Amino acid sequence: MQRIVEQPVMARVLERRDEAADLRTLWLERDMAFQPGQFVMVWIPELDEKPYTISALRPGRIALTVRRRGVFSSRLSDLRPGESVGLRGPYGKGYAIKPRGVLVAGGCGLAVLAPLKDALPDAPLIFGARTRGELLFLDRFPDMLLCTDDGSAGQRGFPTDLLRPRLERGEVGVVYTCGPEVMMKAVFDLCERHGVECQAALERYMKCGFGLCAQCACGDQRVCLDGPVFDSAALRRMEEFGHWARLKSGRRVTLNEYGNWRSCRP
Amino acid sequence: MQRIVEQPVMARVLERRDEAADLRTLWLERDMAFQPGQFVMVWIPELDEKPYTISALRPGRIALTVRRRGVFSSRLSDLRPGESVGLRGPYGKGYAIKPRGVLVAGGCGLAVLAPLKDALPDAPLIFGARTRGELLFLDRFPDMLLCTDDGSAGQRGFPTDLLRPRLERGEVGVVYTCGPEVMMKAVFDLCERHGVECQAALERYMKCGFGLCAQCACGDQRVCLDGPVFDSAALRRMEEFGHWARLKSGRRVTLNEYGNWRSCRP
Amino acid sequence: MADLTTTLCGIRMANPLVLASGVLGTTRAILTRAARAGAGAVTMKSISLEPRDGHPNPTILTFEAGVINAVGYSNPGVEEALAEFADLGDVPSPVIASVVGRNAEEFARVAERMARLPVAAIELPLSCPHTPGYGTLAGQSTPEATREITRAVRAVTAKPIFVKVSPNAQALGEIAAAAEQAGASAITAVNSMGPGMVINIEARRPVLAFKMGGVTGAALRPVALRCVYDIYRTVRIPVIGTGGVATGRHAIEMLMAGATAVGVGSAVAGGGVEVFARIAAEMAEWMDRNGVARVEELIGAAHR
Amino acid sequence: MADLTTTLCGIRMANPLVLASGVLGTTRAILTRAARAGAGAVTMKSISLEPRDGHPNPTILTFEAGVINAVGYSNPGVEEALAEFADLGDVPSPVIASVVGRNAEEFARVAERMARLPVAAIELPLSCPHTPGYGTLAGQSTPEATREITRAVRAVTAKPIFVKVSPNAQALGEIAAAAEQAGASAITAVNSMGPGMVINIEARRPVLAFKMGGVTGAALRPVALRCVYDIYRTVRIPVIGTGGVATGRHAIEMLMAGATAVGVGSAVAGGGVEVFARIAAEMAEWMDRNGVARVEELIGAAHR
């Protein structure tokens, strides 16, 4: 029987901070028990409601790191201290911590992995972006292993290039990843070849956020409740992973067509 | 917020036993946490639902002691082992136990006081009935102090006649009473004169049983929830006590007109 | 501290909470108690021309999401009610008389007499879903019947008239407008919903003796809120928002939907008579925390 | 062990539980999962002629007594649906296609194509309370519209047709009878109730983007039960009793009210996909304890 009331509760913006081109962190007044990988539904009254992860937590406050991309994320980024948004959640299943983990982030997927890195300060964190201007959290995680597509910062290349040697050396127990789904698919395939577990946080269009509507379906999984973090066993069974996603109407399209918000590319 | 579901739960009749002329005890299959003075609403499907006290409890079973009087009580009395009735409750406030109590029962009001006597085996129990044939629980409480209006058993006279000397001797801490309201009024008045607390279990027509409808109002008290047991302080404030009661429509009538079921007189 | 006083059709209330009809309102003494416990106004159990026993028991149950009842307008009739409520001097809040009839003429006859009592207003429930001869079952929940009954009562009293509507009515806006045009002073929204049913599966029978009954409490709350919201957009007379209110937040939702006062009934089942003081305290606390000084600032706020 | 199998319009089901439309039913893979999890039959999310985005978010919330939604029939349209559900071979339970349209002609066009899929039946919701152009808001919840739409769909398919009705409809018996006369094979009772509203008092705004939405879950249960009870007395075709069912006892109440099968939707919110297996187990356990061997013995038992 439904006992929990799934309704937004308003939270005030306390401060905001620019992280990179088009990327801004908003600190909101809220205490929350949150597992890295989970998400909240963020409501802007009379506009829309969308899922965001919590990129950092402190007593009495939580952070959203938002890429300015469409109407909603722009309105969200532009909220001033003192203004409020509605939050419901946290929802979903976060990362399951195991020994000898490596974190692999792509673009603003780092927002999802950031609180996991906070919890696992000694775990290596590989972070790839298209170019130097899209890097974020450089001060927060000075030990990040960086790469850029254009070589403007860190190693030139993809996060998989930094992950591969570690897998080959057999020093990896589990890979936690978040980023564009094509990147996560590449990370997963690599892990499969090395027999290493991979946990990936998927992104799908969401409505309820608590497992009722299956608008967020990927294979037979609801990304909002069964995920958003899935392990290798689950990813293996998901034909859609890395290939297809569904628009608001439920129409299935290629990932390219879906628009890959995590790539932080318009 | 309402969380408890107030609906009858069916209970099977296990056995039945004749107690006196027109008085029968039904044992029902049910475990219940019950305070003497409380009551349950008894439902006979497609007939009606009425309040009854629990006259005895044993592990896994409870007893109703019913005077055959109208259609409902007759149908209830005639239920055979294996048949079922619905029960909801227990409802209301029972007797508050205090030192040096005396129990004063009139007629089938003894059904209400019986479980209290079980809990206080050393407390004196005064029991009055119109005539010998209406006495009950003679085996269960061999130490009862009996009286009858016609002198056919025990002392001739009213329960107040047996209570008075004890009050005068100052040996009574509290009087627990249940019986015809005129009798309870007399007991209360007597207690007042001796400055002794009196707790009386009132009877009024009931609908919800849980304090919503105030169909059972006596003064500004709901007999079902605030009572049915009231102490001297409450009784003093109730102008209606001993004088008036309300019919099913809510019409206020004298106690005589109301019909005094506890007198066990037709 | 926030000021909870409100004025409904000229009736001053210490807070916007109104004891809903049919809950606790059987006697003067109980009305007094509810008012002392913090109800800003109190409504009598509905009174009909003749005494009525109502339906047999069971008449009132709860289920996992609220209350279900088929009391069937048990009441001692207008004659007896005139005696019971003759003196309302010790009731510290305004008293609303609830009047029912089988037709416009009967409504007027009862209302005319009840209006002689020191009551602040006359409420007309046209909307009970479980009493044959009355309310929805007598076709009173239409714009035409609403107009006719309200007019008939307006002709016999100058006191404020509250027309109480059903959440089931499909033409709710039209009904409210008809009431307004015919002289109603306020709309009470809403009466109980459905009807619904509860079956005991061991007995294999509906539990209510009338088989079906009106659904109230938590289950009704969002529907009631939407009715209030709709009615607020349709008429200019005030609305008494009623249905499922059990907390200060719920009461404030009702105000923001457009209610000027807030009815509370079923919440007494879980919260006791104390529920009025608690809801009022929660309202005041919220208003203080959110810089709202007066109830008026909240009325209809969700529309702006 | 009690036998939970039941037959609905010739459709054999392992148990009487039907996944209700709009819950989980977006894809073939999810339908497969619900069926494997124990649903005796599964219903697709409603399909319209063209793709629909539905209302903006928030679209689905819960409140203290159930669920409130204004999804607004988001769906990929019939073309895409034909691809999505072309192969239903791995769904272990019968699949029901839910079809919506703005008028009888559109209903027939979509139904005709959906009926070519390997589905067991076509469901026609005439009763959504929050989607402009469809259901209640398009006047489909009347006996006349029901007759016209059912007839139009009957003309294009020989498959069983389930007409899904609204708990708000005042002429529920007439609507069910109109459906039966026009060729419906069963009545699905009921769709969501209201609509209702939820207001966030800090934001001072209705939370649902469409402002109002249909109320389902616990709040709806007694009303749904009464609708099923009424319809069972009115028509001879079977009823799929839907609304608030979350336990085996609830499902048995529905059967006793007259349902042949029992829809389950909102309970997935609290109980997960596992809710079907749990409800079925609770039903079997109760039947064993009460000496009931087969589901048929329970259907309509509260009427006898």
Ligand SMILES: Cc1cc2nc3c(=O)[nH]c(=O)nc-3n(C[C@H](O)[C@H](O)[C@H](O)COP(=O)(O)OP(=O)(O)OC[C@H]3O[C@@H](n4cnc5c(N)ncnc54)[C@H](O)[C@@H]3O)c2cc1C
């Ligand atoms: C679990 C999860 C966590 C997320 N965390 C973050 C985060 O921490 N930071 C961040 O910037 N973004 C995050 N997003 C994406 C975010 O929800 C928005 O999609 C994004 O901000 C773009 O919104 P927009 O309206 O501005 O863009 P639009 O122009 O409206 O949309 C652009 C694209 O965004 C995607 N999109 C839109 N709405 C949704 C939705 N409700 N769910 C999923 N995708 C959608 C679609 O692919 C669309 O094509 C997360 C998404 C999910 C599912």
Ligand SMILES: Cc1cc2nc3c(=O)[nH]c(=O)nc-3n(C[C@H](O)[C@H](O)[C@H](O)COP(=O)(O)OP(=O)(O)OC[C@H]3O[C@@H](n4cnc5c(N)ncnc54)[C@H](O)[C@@H]3O)c2cc1C
């Ligand atoms: C708290 C409480 C505990 C009770 N405990 C017992 C008990 O242990 N044993 C017992 O035999 N009776 C008990 N009664 C009385 C019982 O509820 C019935 O009233 C009684 O059995 C007569 O019912 P009837 O339908 O057979 O008689 P009827 O002929 O219908 O009624 C005769 C009279 O009984 C009274 N009465 C009827 N219905 C009710 C009602 N719902 N509530 C109160 N009074 C009513 C009226 O005064 C009526 O005039 C109790 C009543 C109350 C309020």
Ligand SMILES: Cc1cc2nc3c(=O)[nH]c(=O)nc-3n(C[C@H](O)[C@H](O)[C@H](O)COP(=O)(O)O)c2cc1C
């Ligand atoms: C037990 C009970 C009896 C009721 N009797 C009446 C009545 O006599 N007249 C009336 O107008 N409304 C009656 N109602 C409806 C209430 O006044 C109110 O409109 C409804 O319960 C919704 O409010 P709530 O959810 O706060 O209870 C009754 C409600 C209940 C629960």
Ligand SMILES: Cc1cc2nc3c(=O)[nH]c(=O)nc-3n(C[C@H](O)[C@H](O)[C@H](O)COP(=O)(O)O)c2cc1C
């Ligand atoms: C989120 C949600 C979406 C729904 N969408 C549809 C729909 O598309 N078509 C339909 O016929 N009914 C739809 N319904 C109604 C359900 O099928 C069902 O009739 C109703 O929810 C009552 O059952 P329940 O209380 O078990 O949920 C929806 C219900 C919910 C909660």
Ligand code: FES
């Ligand atoms: S968003 Fe509704 S099930 Fe995931």
Ligand code: FES
């Ligand atoms: S019987 Fe309803 S309040 Fe006592």
